[in-house]
Amino acid sequence: MFHAAGLVYGLNFTERPDLVGYHADARVFEVTDSAGEPVGLYLGDFYARPSKRGGAWMDELVTQSHLLGQRPVVVNNLNIAKPPAGEPTLLTWSEVTTLFHEFGHALHGLFSDVRYPLLAGTEVPRDFVEYPSQVNEMWSDWPEVRDNFARHHATGEAMPAELVTRMKEAENFGEGFRTVEYLAATLVDWAWHTLPAGTDPGDAEAFEAAALARYGLDLDAIPPRYRTGYFAHIFAGGYAAGYYGYIWSEVLDADTVEWFKESGRTIRESGEIFRRELLARGGSVDSMSAFAGFRGRAPEIAPLLARRGLSG
Numbered sequence: 001m002f003h004a005a006g007l008v009y010g011l012n013f014t015e016r017p018d019l020v021g022y023h024a025d026a027r028v029f030e031v032t033d034s035a036g037e038p039v040g041l042y043l044g045d046f047y048a049r050p051s052k053r054g055g056a057w058m059d060e061l062v063t064q065s066h067l068l069g070q071r072p073v074v075v076n077n078l079n080i081a082k083p084p085a086g087e088p089t090l091l092t093w094s095e096v097t098t099l100f101h102e103f104g105h106a107l108h109g110l111f112s113d114v115r116y117p118l119l120a121g122t123e124v125p126r127d128f129v130e131y132p133s134q135v136n137e138m139w140s141d142w143p144e145v146r147d148n149f150a151r152h153h154a155t156g157e158a159m160p161a162e163l164v165t166r167m168k169e170a171e172n173f174g175e176g177f178r179t180v181e182y183l184a185a186t187l188v189d190w191a192w193h194t195l196p197a198g199t200d201p202g203d204a205e206a207f208e209a210a211a212l213a214r215y216g217l218d219l220d221a222i223p224p225r226y227r228t229g230y231f232a233h234i235f236a237g238g239y240a241a242g243y244y245g246y247i248w249s250e251v252l253d254a255d256t257v258e259w260f261k262e263s264g265r266t267i268r269e270s271g272e273i274f275r276r277e278l279l280a281r282g283g284s285v286d287s288m289s290a291f292a293g294f295r296g297r298a299p300e301i302a303p304l305l306a307r308r309g310l311s312g
Contacts, residue, residue, distance in 0.1 A: 001103050003148050004139035008271035009107070010034030013042065025049065025082075026075070031110055040064070040072035040110045046089075046099075048079040055079065056098050058105035058133075064112035064120045072121065074109040076102045088153045093167060096140050104136025113280040120282045126238075127245035128287040132279055134253035138260070141168075172309035177222055179247075179308060184217045184224035186244045189234045193241035204228045247304075252291060254303035259295055 005011040012032045019028040025047050031039040043061070048054075055077075062073035078099060083089050091099070109121035122129055139145050141164075150159040191211035192201075201207040208228050212218040226233065233239045256274070263270050277294035291299060305311035 001099060004100070004142065004145045005103075005107065007144065008139065008267055009111075009275055010268060010271075011039065012036075016041075021045070023049075038071060040074065042106060042110065043073070043075035045075060046078045046080050047082040049082075052077070052079065056102050058102050058109065058122070060109050060121060063117040064109070064114065065117040066113075066115045068117065070117070072109050072112055074106045074121075076106050078102065090153060097137055100137050100140040101133045104133030107136060108132045108279055108282075111275050111279040112282050114282045114284040116284075119284045123283045125283075125287055126242045127248050128252075130246060130249040131252045131256075134249055135256050135274075137253075138257045175308045176310065179310065180217065180219070180222045181225040182247060184212055184219075184222070185226045185231070186247070187211060187215050187217060188224055188226075188228060188231070189239070189241060189243040192228070192234070251301055251304045252299050254307045255295065255299045257307075258303045 002011070002013045005013070010033055012034075013029040014032070016028045016030050019030075019041070021028050021043055023045065026043050026045040029042045029044070031042050033039055040062075045052075056079065057077050059075050059077070060072060061075055062070055064070060064072040076099075078095070080089060080091065080095060105122060112121040114120050117123075146164070147158055151157060188208055188211055191207070195201060205228070208224075209218060212224070217224075234241070234243055239245070260267070260270050260274075265273075273294050278290045281290050288298070302311065
């Protein structure tokens with residue numbers, strides 16, 4: 001992960017055992033840029049323990065701000081099984097992807113270059129916050145990065161090319177089903193949260209069925225991912241009228257991955273543009289203006305359809 005950050009952004013990470021974290025498992029790293037200038041501090045708290053909630057996330061312990069003269073201090077939390085003493089920590093491919101995803105959030109916080117803390121790092125609109133983290137997942141499968149870490153823990157043998165191909169092909173298995181069930185849930189969310197104030201929707205099940213029928217998604221074979229009665233995301237999770245944000249972030253992400261691949265610049269040059277024009281801006285500029293600042297145009301959906309195997 002640090003190797004990828006150096007390749008793309010010129011970052012260096014130096015562990016600081018003299019800086020004590022909030023737990024013995026929380027390792028502290030000083031982050032500097034290619035010129036040796038300080039960027040901030042990064043804490044990695046990767047192992048599961050009884051006192052820790054599940055899942056994976058990023059937090060800012062100190063938010064970057066020129067107004068307050070603060071450099072960022074960010075933390076990534078995962079819940080990887082801790083091996084016995086002396087044994088290596090082995091990750092599934094899903095855990096590798098999660099690690100790079102959460103580190104994308106961390107980079108968003110570390111690269112922040114704004115005056116006001118309210119606009120720093122990940123303080124961006126809800127439908128934009130997952131975008132930088134999803135972009136960062138690309139580096140886990142970038143050949144130069146993958147060849148650096150994806151090796152057998154005992155023999156050092158690189159991951160076979162055939163296995164890489166099979167893994168990529170497996171990612172698209174069932175993608176049509178997953179996309180439709182997700183979009184159906186998104187449309188149910190919109191239907192509920194665009195009701196005029198004071199409107200009586202009547203029976204919830206009938207309301208949901210009518211909403212799906214309007215869009216041709218009343219399919220017995222593919223029900224919505226979440227039905228109204230247990231759609232906690234939109235009624236208790238802060239995503240009211242915003243459940244679409246996951247796939248919108250992936251539209252931006254897939255388009256950005258294509259930009260990195262086709263730009264004609266070195267990875268380091270492209271990384272600097274992406275850092276300067278988007279990651280450093282936080283919420284200080286309009287998000288879509290920031291996207292256009294490096295992409296040169298509005299986002300397009302074709303790269304997402306190709307990634308999901310839906311463009312044939």
